[in-house]
Amino acid sequence: xxxxxxxxxxxxxxxxxxxxxxxxxxxxxxxxxxxxxxxxxxxxxxxxxxxxxxxxxxxxxxxxxxxxxxxxxxxxxxxxxxxxxxxxxxxxxxxxxxxxxxxxxxxxxxxxxxxxxxxxxxxxxxxxxxxxxxxxxxxxxxxxxxxxxxxxxxxxxxxxxxxxxxxxxxxxxxxxxxxxxxxxxxxxxxxxxxxxxxxxxxxxxxxxxxxxxxxxxxxxxxxxxxxxxxxxxxxxxxxxxxxxxxxxxxxxxxxxxxxxxxxxxxxxxxxxxxxxxxxxxxxxxxxxxxxxxxxxxxxxxxxxxxxxxxxxxxxxxxxxxxxxxxxxxxxxxxxxxxxxxxxxxxxxxxxxxxxxxxxxxxxxxxxxxxxxxxxxxxxxxxxxxxxxxxxxxxxxxxxxxxxxxxxxxxxxxxxxxxxxxxxxxxxxxxxxxxxxxxxxxxxxxxxxxxxxxxxxxxxxxxxxxxxxxxxxxxxxxxxxxxxxxxxxxxxxxxxxxxxxxxxxxxxxxxxxxxxxxxxxxxxxxxxxxxxxxxxxxxxxxxxxxxxxxxxxxxxxxxxxxxxxxxxxxxxxxxxxxxxxxxxxxxxx
Amino acid sequence: xxxxxxxxxxxxxxxxxxxxxxxxxxxxxxxxxxxxxxxxxxxxxxxxxxxxxxxxxxxxxxxxxxxxxxxxxxxxxxxxxxxxxxxxxxxxxxxxxxxxxxxxxxxxxxxxxxxxxxxxxxxxxxxxxxxxxxxxxxxxxxxxxxxxxxxxxxxxxxxxxxxxxxxxxxxxxxxxxxxxxxxxxxx
Numbered sequence: 001x002x003x004x005x006x007x008x009x010x011x012x013x014x015x016x017x018x019x020x021x022x023x024x025x026x027x028x029x030x031x032x033x034x035x036x037x038x039x040x041x042x043x044x045x046x047x048x049x050x051x052x053x054x055x056x057x058x059x060x061x062x063x064x065x066x067x068x069x070x071x072x073x074x075x076x077x078x079x080x081x082x083x084x085x086x087x088x089x090x091x092x093x094x095x096x097x098x099x100x101x102x103x104x105x106x107x108x109x110x111x112x113x114x115x116x117x118x119x120x121x122x123x124x125x126x127x128x129x130x131x132x133x134x135x136x137x138x139x140x141x142x143x144x145x146x147x148x149x150x151x152x153x154x155x156x157x158x159x160x161x162x163x164x165x166x167x168x169x170x171x172x173x174x175x176x177x178x179x180x181x182x183x184x185x186x187x188x189x190x191x192x193x194x195x196x197x198x199x200x201x202x203x204x205x206x207x208x209x210x211x212x213x214x215x216x217x218x219x220x221x222x223x224x225x226x227x228x229x230x231x232x233x234x235x236x237x238x239x240x241x242x243x244x245x246x247x248x249x250x251x252x253x254x255x256x257x258x259x260x261x262x263x264x265x266x267x268x269x270x271x272x273x274x275x276x277x278x279x280x281x282x283x284x285x286x287x288x289x290x291x292x293x294x295x296x297x298x299x300x301x302x303x304x305x306x307x308x309x310x311x312x313x314x315x316x317x318x319x320x321x322x323x324x325x326x327x328x329x330x331x332x333x334x335x336x337x338x339x340x341x342x343x344x345x346x347x348x349x350x351x352x353x354x355x356x357x358x359x360x361x362x363x364x365x366x367x368x369x370x371x372x373x374x375x376x377x378x379x380x381x382x383x384x385x386x387x388x389x390x391x392x393x394x395x396x397x398x399x400x401x402x403x404x405x406x407x408x409x410x411x412x413x414x415x416x417x418x419x420x421x422x423x424x425x426x427x428x429x430x431x432x433x434x435x436x437x438x439x440x441x442x443x444x445x446x447x448x449x450x451x452x453x454x455x456x457x458x459x460x461x462x463x464x465x466x467x468x469x470x471x472x473x474x475x476x477x478x479x480x481x482x483x484x485x486x487x488x489x490x491x492x493x494x495x496x497x498x499x500x501x502x503x504x505x506x507x508x509x510x511x512x513x514x515x516x517x518x519x520x521x522x523x524x525x526x527x528x529x530x531x532x533x534x535x536x537x538x539x540x541x542x543x544x545x546x547x548x549x550x551x552x553x554x555x556x557x558x559x560x561x562x563x564x565x566x567x568x569x570x571x572x573x574x575x576x577x578x579x580x581x582x583x584x585x586x587x588x
Numbered sequence: 589x590x591x592x593x594x595x596x597x598x599x600x601x602x603x604x605x606x607x608x609x610x611x612x613x614x615x616x617x618x619x620x621x622x623x624x625x626x627x628x629x630x631x632x633x634x635x636x637x638x639x640x641x642x643x644x645x646x647x648x649x650x651x652x653x654x655x656x657x658x659x660x661x662x663x664x665x666x667x668x669x670x671x672x673x674x675x676x677x678x679x680x681x682x683x684x685x686x687x688x689x690x691x692x693x694x695x696x697x698x699x700x701x702x703x704x705x706x707x708x709x710x711x712x713x714x715x716x717x718x719x720x721x722x723x724x725x726x727x728x729x730x731x732x733x734x735x736x737x738x739x740x741x742x743x744x745x746x747x748x749x750x751x752x753x754x755x756x757x758x759x760x761x762x763x764x765x766x767x768x769x770x771x772x773x774x775x
Contacts, residue, residue, distance in 0.1 A: 145605065150612055154659045174659055205766050207759060208601055208662045332653040 028195035031161030032061035035125070035187070038168035040068050041200045044096050046457050047071045048083040052100020054127030054140060057192035062098075072457065072486060075478035077104045079450035081111020082476070084122040086454025088115075089437045090412055090462075092245070094175050095122040095454060101129060102140030105186075106147065110444055112182045113151040117441030118266065119243060121180035123171045130190040131159050144186050153181035159188045161196035169203040178211025179330045180243060213331060213345035215354060223325050223342050224358035230299035232367045233259045234290070234322075236282060236311075239266035239440075240304015240329065246349040247433045250303065251275070253356045258364045260371060262290025264305045265425055269435035273409070279371050283311045284575045285422040288584055289374035291575065294319050295582040296370075303327040304348050307337040308441065313581040327351055381586045382572045387427065393566040394542060396423040396495045402545055403465050403493060404428045406553045411463040411491075412437060412455050416448035416472030418502035420495045422571045424467040434459075446475025452490045453482055463491065463553065470496045470522050477528070483558045484532040491552050492534075492560045494525055497567045505570050509588050510577075529560040536560040591642045593622070593720075595672055595746050598637040598655055599629060599662040599755045606660055610637060613654045619643055623676075625743030631755060634662060638746050640720075663755055665748075672748055677717040678741040679705075680727065684712050686735035693733050700726045711737055720744060 029037075035058055039047070047069055051059045062071060074080045077099045084095030099108055105126035115122045128134075129141045145155050154174045158167050164187075171183040227233060241250050247270055254261055254277045261271055262282040271278045280287025282294075294300065300322040305311070312318045315337065326333075326340035327348050334343040344351045386397035400423055404411065409429040415421040415438040430436065437455055439447040452466035473494050483490055504518040529536035535555055539548045539562070552559040573584040600606050607626060614621050622640040629636035641648075648666045656664040684707065687693050697704065702716035716726055723741055730736050748754070 146608075149605070149609060150616065206659065207762050209659045210762075330657070332650075332657045334653075336650060 029198050030057065030061065030193055030195055031158070031164050031187075032057040032192040034161060034164040034196055034198045035168065035192070036061045036065045036069065037198060037200070038165050039096065040065065041202075042094070042168065042172045044094070045070055046087060047096045047098050048074055048080040048087070048454065049098030050074055050077050050080055050100070050104060052104045052127060052140070054101035054129055054189050055098065055104070055125075055187070055192075056127075057189065058098065058125075058127070058187065070457075071098070072453070072482065074450065074453075075481040076476065077107035078110055078446070079453075079476055079479045079482065081108040081122070081124065082114070082444070082447050082450035083454035083457075083479075083482075084124070085111060085115050085118075085120045085447075086414065086437055086451030087458040088120050088122055088180075088454070089451070089458075090434055090455035091458035092434065093121075093458070094172055095120070097122060097124040099124065099126050100140070101127040101144075102142050104140075105144045106142055109147060109151070110442075112148055112184065114439055114442040114444045114447065115182040116151045116153070118439065119180050119239065120182070121175040122182045123168075123175050123185065124182065125185045125187055127192075128157065128186045128188045131188050132190070134188070144184060148184045151182070152184050155184040155186065157186040157188065158191045161191050161194040164191065164196070165198060165201040166203070169201040170206070173203040173206070174209070178209075212329060212347050215344075215346040215351055217354070219342060219344055220351065220354045221358060223344050224355045226299060226323060226325060226342060227257055227259075227301065227355070228360045228362070230323075232293075232297045232364065233257065233299040233301060234293055234297035235259050235261040236294075236300065236302045236305050237261050237263045237267040237270050238303060238305020239264065239270070240327070240348055241267055241270035242304075242434055244304065244329070244348045246304075246347075246352055247271070249349055249352040249356070253352045253359075256356055257359045257362045258368070259301070260290075260293075260364075260368050262286065262294070264308070264311055264440075265438060266436070266440045267305060268425060269430035269433055272431050273429040274431065277368070281426060284313070285426065285571050285573070286311075287375075287426070288378040288573055288586075289371040291584055292374055292582045293371065295321065295580070297322050299323050299325065301325045301327070302338075302340075303352065304329075306333050309337075311581075312337065313575045313579050317580040317582075319581075377586070378573065386423070391566075392541070394539070394545065394563060395569055396420060396565050397427045398542075399493065399495060399539075399545065399563050399565065400424045400427040400467065402549045403467075403491070403552075406549045407463045407465060411435070411465045412459060414438070414448050414452040414455055414464060414466045416468035417443045417445045418469055418472065418500070419497075419505065419569070419571050420467050420469040420472065420501070422502075423495075428465075432462075445472045448472055449476045449479045449490075449492070450482070452492070453479060453486070453488050456488045456490050464489065465491045465493065467493050467495060469501055470494060470498060470520060471500045473525075480528070480532040480534065484534060487557045489557050492558065493552075494560065494562045495565050496522060496525070496562055497565050497569065498522055499567060501569070502571070504568070505588075508568070508570070525560065525562045534558045534560050536562065538562045538564065540564045591644055592668060593640060593642055594648045594666045594668060595674065595744060596637075596639045596641070596648070596652060596655070596664060596666045597672075597746060597748070598639070598664045599631075600635050600637070600658075601660045601662065602628070602633050602635045603660055606635070606658070607637070609658050610639075610655055610661070613651055614641065617647070617651065619647065619651065623741075623743035625745055629755075631759070634755065638744055640744050663758055665754070667746070667748065672746040674719055674744050674746040675717060676720050676723055676742055676744050677715065678723045678727070678739065680714040680716070680730060680736055681738035682712050682714060682730065682735045683737050684709055686733070687712055690733050690735060693730060693735055696726065696729045696733075702726060
């Protein structure tokens with residue numbers, strides 16, 4: 001079988017590894033050692049993992065590489081997967097996970113599915129029983145490839161040591177190119193111990209895989225033409241802009257044609273919050289203006305977003321009056337949910353630039369001012385009561401804003417799932433890119449704590465603020481152990497309302513207030529933090545908030561801030577399920 | 589919604605597990621595969637799948653792009669019956685006594701240009717190759733005469749009506765573009 005192998009390794013790297021100039025190693029090495037060298041060759045610096053029987057040879061090889069490969073021992077393999085995601089989202093690099101076979105591997109399945117739907121580049125290397133044991137129901141054997149096939153971009157079972165270099169190179173290439181996604185390598189134990197002649201491999205071409213479609217200049221011209229003619233254009237900004245590092249190109253694009261923009265949950269920090277053309281968040285709990293005006297614009301321009309059902313609401317009544325231009329790197333997304341009039345395929349860093357060149361400078365003052373009416377209504381009915389409540393009880397929103405202020409709006413926001421996620425996304429402010437890490441498409445509770453650890457390692461220069469509810473914290477609470485051991489400087493903010501808040505809100509709104517198993521008894525989180533040697537503080541009233549937040553930010557290292565918030569608070573505005581995007585409820 | 593019979597032709601690398609990935613696209617959307625044929629194509633190392641399914645235009649477009657998206661799938665295209673030349677082979681096991689008693693049966697077999705490939709006192713086997721509709725019609729007619737014991741049909745094999753092999757062109761194009769970009773990089 002011919003692989004597309006290119007032997008182009010930079011000489012300086014060769015020198016470092018002590019590899020001979022002709023690329024051949026001086027001695028045969030084990031598959032496990034080949035794995036370590038391949039990871040180094042890919043420039044991996046951080047691995048999140050948990051050892052076990054089937055992966056032990058690799059852990060033994062890792063023991064000699066701890067100078068270059070920083071391995072973080074988590075407390076549950078699910079934590080490893082989410083940490084790899086957090087690392088990838090914060091840094092833009094590929095997150096790496098090393099786990100054992102059987103239960104170790106299956107514990108990463110949630111993280112892999114989450115990475116697939118949110119297009120996050122991670123490589124999960126799982127141990128597997130030896131070749132001779134495959135298919136015999138051996139100890140800790142599981143058909144990982146079969147289980148993860150629908151939720152990975154690519155997967156491969158390494159059964160021979162000589163395949164390691166190629167498989168790792170291919171895995172990283174696939175994970176990070178085009179629309180990023182997760183890749184699984186199932187590493188059989190015999191392949192880890194058998195010896196091979198290691199030659200570093202780099203993959204930058206797979207004949208059946210075209211990660212970035214060619215840009216069609218004709219289509220670019222058509223798109224520019226439509227934009228030039230539009231009177232009420234609205235731009236929808238998605239994660240694609242962050243993945244493509246096209247934040248500057250986006251700004252120029254918007255400013256030249258004076259177009260207002262709404263951001264999806266994952267695209268929130270692609271455009272700074274304070275940018276005059278940033279009209280807020282789209283979606284079920286987004287801001288009123290961009291949602292209502294979706295059904296008033298005459299041209300809808302989607303950049304790197306996939307028209308998820310949380311954003312569109314009922315598709316029958318979604319932007320029917322507008323022409324639609326869809327910028328995307330993945331041809332399968334075009335016309336999947338919403339029919340596009342023009343599909344601009346390609347990397348948005350290039351396509352936005354190409355279209356901008358053909359744009360005529362324009363002004364849409366009246367259209368942009370039309371957002372003000374909705375902003376006023378939302379400010380009065382929803383935002384002010386949330387940020388400046390009249391009652392004694394603390395709202396989630398005021399806590400989020402206090403923390404955002406304390407980091408000068410430069411922190412990385414990591415959220416869990418539910419009310420904490422929606423409120424944090426809405427009230428945190430973003431001035432830098434890659435500032436929001438949240439489980440969007442999958443909504444995995446428990447995502448926050450491990451992802452925040454990953455983010456702290458991915459961007460040690462930034463302040464990581466991890467917001468979670470009492471429910472989400474407990475789902476991956478064992479990762480407090482990782483934080484303790486690593487002294488990872490994660491600022492953990494637990495918004496404790498003694499409920500599974502989002503479900504309770506839906507039960508209140510749609511199930512006659514029947515709180516079926518949503519009230520939850522909580523432990524004393526300060527004692528839990530104390531047991532993990534993590535400084536902590538509890539806030540029960542407004543006058544304690546500012547001081548506590550300040551303490552948290554100024555403390556070196558991790559901190560757990562528990563805030564007892566209003567128990568039956570609601571997230572608004574809301575597009576009810578099956579509702580139309582322009583019919584948001586402002587009260588419930 | 590109106591359903592049409594579409595034929596999807598997929599070219600992929602010859603790796604294990606790819607068939608599963610391709611059919612999973614159908615399973616996920618609960619779309620039934622009418623017939624499936626997989627074998628080596630005329631290009632070395634490349635496998636060809638011919639899949640037929642009853643569905644509407646919107647769905648077939650989505651399925652085809654999702655199959656094409658898989659790493660190791662080279663190309664995937666869908667066609668309606670008038671855009672391809674298709675053939676199938678079928679075997680009909682008929683009860684010999686019934687066959688002897690109904691002279692109409694022999695006439696029908698001749699009408700459809702089918703061949704009798706095996707005869708013994710218990711059963712006779714008729715083989716027909718041709719387009720899917722004819723195979724179905726022959727089966728219906730024989731069944732009405734009450735002489736069919738067993739019936740099996742192969743999947744469809746199809747060939748496009750364009751005059752060159754698209755995949756060859758695609759592969760050559762990919763290689764050329766890659767080497768071109770490599771030369772530009774080194775320059």
